[in-house]
Amino acid sequence: MIHIPKLRKVKLISIFLLIFFGAFLRFYNLNFDDLWSDEMISFWLSNPTYSFSETLKLIFESNLMISFEVILKNFHKLFGYNVHVSRYLNAFISVFSVILFVELLRKNSVNINTVLFGTFLLALNIFHIRYAMELRSYTLTFFLALILINLLFKDQYLKKDITHLDYFLIILSSLLMLFCHPFSIIIILSLNFYILCLWVLKKNNNSNLKKIFFLNTFVVIFFLFFYLRGISHTPYWIKQLDLSFFTNYFFSSFFGSRLIGGVYLIALIYLLTKSLKEMINKANINFFFLILIFFTYSLPAFYGFIFDPILINRYIIFVLIPILFLISNLAFENKNNLTKNILVSLILILTFFNHFTENTFKQFYTEIYPSKPQVKKSLEIINNSKTLSYSVLLDDNNERNINTIYENYLTNYSKKLKFDLNFVNYLNKKTLPDDLWIIHIRDITEIDFKKPDNFLEYTIKEKKYLNRLELYKLKKNDT
Template identity: 25%
Template sequence: MFTKIEITHRTWLYLGLITAFLLRIFNLNYEGLWNDELFTAFSANPSTSLGYTINFVGGDVHPPLHNILSKYWAENFGYTDTSLRMLNVILGVIGVLSVYHVAKLLISKRVAIIALWLAVVNSFLIEYSQEVRAYILLFVLANYSYYFFIKFIRSPKDSKSLLYYIIITAAALYTHYFALFIMVSQGVTLLFVMDYGKLKKLFGRYILLFAGPLVLFVPWMPYFFRHMQQPFVWIQKAEWSMIFSFPQAFFNDLLLGTLVVLLLLLLLVYFLTRRIKTIKVLENAFKEHYNALLILVLWILIYFGVPFARSFISTSNMNDRYFIAIICPLLIVVAYFISLFRHRKIQNTAILLVLMYSLLTIALNTQPYKDNKGMYRDIVAEATEIEATTPILYLTARTRNFDYYLKQAKFRQLRRRVVDFDKFIEENQPEEYVVFIDLHHKIYQLDKVLDEDKLTYSGYELIQMKEKKNINNIKTARMLHYKKSKDSL
């Protein structure tokens, strides 16, 4: 007879982390880097200086920490798609562990292990653990910022937690400006949960709690104020439907997203009606972990609500990936509700159903990758048989889009201006040349250049043309290969 096998809590934890890693490396290089990822890759070039990276990122609209980490990573582990993405894969696994730590600190080990497994299969976290951008780092730092914030408010004399909070929150500010909303939500939370009887005694430490990260952020302030003047033209306008559509994006499913919103509404009903009328069933479910649930709800409401409200009266900030920092409290809320099933078999069945359904939503998603990306890696791969010394002209409104992959392919004669290429061809008369054209981010008057056939030089003929389409069947890149015509030889 088989004996009953008991799997320990620690084993479930390690299995979860291993599964998280496997899900995040699966199909890691299915597609090449898309436009924003190429910005990170361009800034992380190990052949450039740290000062160059900082100044280059300063010309964009985000702070530089992830780009700096990517640069040092590339210097030590290689400058390729796989290497750059592996940094975020590792951050993604740490992010899963951070969900466990926050849930365990707030509620219990049981809720923590459920929340961890929900994070393991969360498609939004998987996607941004594979993307060479800063969002998964923001997720990790936001979670640990809250972790040490909670430890501090429980024990305000804990200087170690205060120091860790300041350092991690400052790092979050250097990762993404939405970390400011983390601090705002924590400030509001402090007003609800702190011991006002000890306010006078602890006032200085509370001031240090929030002033510390801002002081460390001062060196980047000139860039910050400059970035705030930028028109965020790619950001969609705020709509009330985002209250439902964002959770649906976070869970990759209408049903799961709507369920999460309903669970949050139930908690809101409890908090808003508790002092007016006690609803016994809600009181029994939530009273034991009242402060923990309040912290989670305020984390979600303030972080989402402040930029949401601001977007109606000023520049919109509503992009779902900017709100990755509220996925942790959302997962913990779902895990808590699952834990309310008293019968362990029912609870385990609920966990299994949610996990299997989450995996199913990933498997059935027909467009799991970027739908607006340019096929830069794919079009450059068409030139692998061409000599590395062949002159290359690449026409794009964003230099990085081709520069990264052309240098990966070891091409050395690169030019991105037609006038410079004209001069080179006239002076050197090479046997062949290749032109790459970005049809996604077009150069000024590209159509005129093509219509007037300015890319075909006297004595050369087009021998090959290749085009690549993205998953929306939109042409995004073209390669033109020219050689000297027989008449000119």
């Protein structure tokens, strides 16, 4: 029987409990908010009634996040196409990500305190929790990035004993990651730059390095062949980076507030400054993560200054991996016990108590309010009225299938609630009901509600505002 020292056993149990607590925060009240427009797109693309070829065609026309939409489609096949089922996929993936992060720390640090600290930081990270509860590809991108890094690194260096199965899994996880979100190309480019540094700094000509470098290059070229042919636009709503970005680097979003983000940022800069020379000399995983952080910010920012802005916080969610790993690892490599204890204690306290300002904890002791369009409440209002016909404010051109996306979500939600409502696509109908409700979803548009031309002879009888959703009751004028 293996003997585990009592203190180590306590810490191992603590790691397990932190994973469990993190899972609880991700699953509890998972569907408190209804889906917002971007999530509705994923819900529509993953409709299991579409054939595989139809799904791929729609994905190429929409967002090119093939991996996530196809996995979600199969998840729906297994567990049902239900508006309250979909988000469970990301919640599970998020929990598995915490477990994979624990494994990464375990394999690449010598101190169990590092593992315990790192587990706490990711399990309770507000940004990671927030996107575990959203039906988008970012959580899966994070998970696939962790798979890839775990496959490549052990004992703080690139593995020397990489098997044929490992190479296959590296290629597979790289492709899935790239086709989950294009920003993950930064991880591959960072890895290749790291290998180039090993060749130059360490004169390391290991054959495995050459294989990984050329496999990565092939994977990137393969991805770009499809991506550059499929991409149709740059999001118009992303703003150019301003000066405040360079004082924060999204840390306020990543860690809950400007104060706490500032503490994390100062801690990271302090730890990197103290360890920089050693990191470069060793050229280990810490050095790779430093490269990854640098490229994650610099490449999209540089592109944005030359062409169109493309950098927003959720696109680079994977940068939490190097940030949290380096803070965890370098904090316990610090030989100054006083500084180490103050730094670790401050981060632990701020991270935990920040949740009392977030819905994660507030939901247990006070009323919380939806942050996304209140679709369920709008359908309940319609169902409780005498007017059971409804529609959504439709786009005359059905740009990017937005009308179909909204109709799909609303009709499926109505079915889930067992409401006998009549959705009216007024663009395709000559005869319209004398009265009906129109839902105007405002989360991705600044356009104010205007009566469609089909309803010029109608009067607005009621208006309701439901958190970035407006509900209008229209009645035909008496003739």
